[in-house]
Amino acid sequence: MTVIVLEPVVDDTNDTNTQNENVDDEFVVPESNAFGHNFRDYEKDSIRKEIVQEFYRKNHIYQTFEFAKKKKEHYGKLDKTEMSIWECCELLNEYVDESDPDLDEPQIEHLLQTAEAIRRDYPDEDWLHLTALIHDLGKVLLHPAFGEEPQWCVVGDTFPLGCAFDESIVHHQFFKENPDSGNPAFNTKQGIYTENCGLDKVTMSWGHDEYMYLVAKGNNTTLPPAALFIIRFHSFYAMHRSGAYTFLMNDEDEEMLKWLQVFNKYDLYSKSKVRINQEQVKPYYLSLINKYFPEKLKW
DSSP states (O other): OOOOOOOOOOOGGGHHHHHHHTTOOOOOSSSSSSTOOTTTTTEEEOTTTHHHHHHHHHHHHHOOOHHHHHHHHHHTTTOOOOHHHHHHHHHHGGGOOOOOOOOOSSSHHHHHHHHHHHHHHOOOHHHHHEEEEHGGGGGGGGGGGGGGOGGGTSSSSEEEEEEOOTTTTTTTGGGGGGGGOTTTSSSSSSSSOTTHHHHHEEEEEEEEEOOOOOOOOHHOOOOOOHHHHHHHHOOOOHHTTOOOOOOGGOHHHHHHHHHHHHHHHHHHHOOOOOOHHHHHHHHHHHHHHOOOSSEEEEE
């Protein structure tokens, strides 16, 4: 299949400066996750702890600069299949994220919970509703149709490669076995990068964030730049939760970060055992998909 990669067409009425005027703080953070524990508590003994820890051990050992580069080149061709956004959502009914200490529900439940929570608080930002629905669709990499990738190279927190691993990254101790840790070109603070080079210049660990970003961009979405930033960096917790790697960011990244931090609250804290009526909300999200994407996407 021949794939033509196109730049996204951006609606000027949705530029970042206009969006930032509407950023506020309406979401009420719940006291505990679906298991009754604090959110993102990786030390709390629970039925999920051992699964999550083993996931990050493999992730931190095998996610190298060369590995991520090869995966991006392979999947960036977008030649695996063609399907709609909603078809992809339905495929994710089959998967539970092993890296998530807060929820063990199928992925489509998390997508709809996030999207509906944002829709309630930001009714006029339909681009953000759709971004919430699709932000994790890159997890389709787990599906046999896409090579049945192991979870350690699809889900979990993401981080820059080509520079030192910041200590704020969850389960940082496992990086000592990563080959890049012993590479002089990669183990300094800036590594191969320059101050304020911009996150678009950075090679991130490979996973669903990067893949869905490539899919959205390569299929000529009309979602605004802030949406693409959210999709690509929503798992980059070391940056948007701990303030690490700010030396890589430029002024545009700083503006986009405001919307990512809004989104992150809903992505993290909307997780619960409460199910969304899929058939009831489906027509609304199909209308947004038709507005911002072609009928069939290349994946």
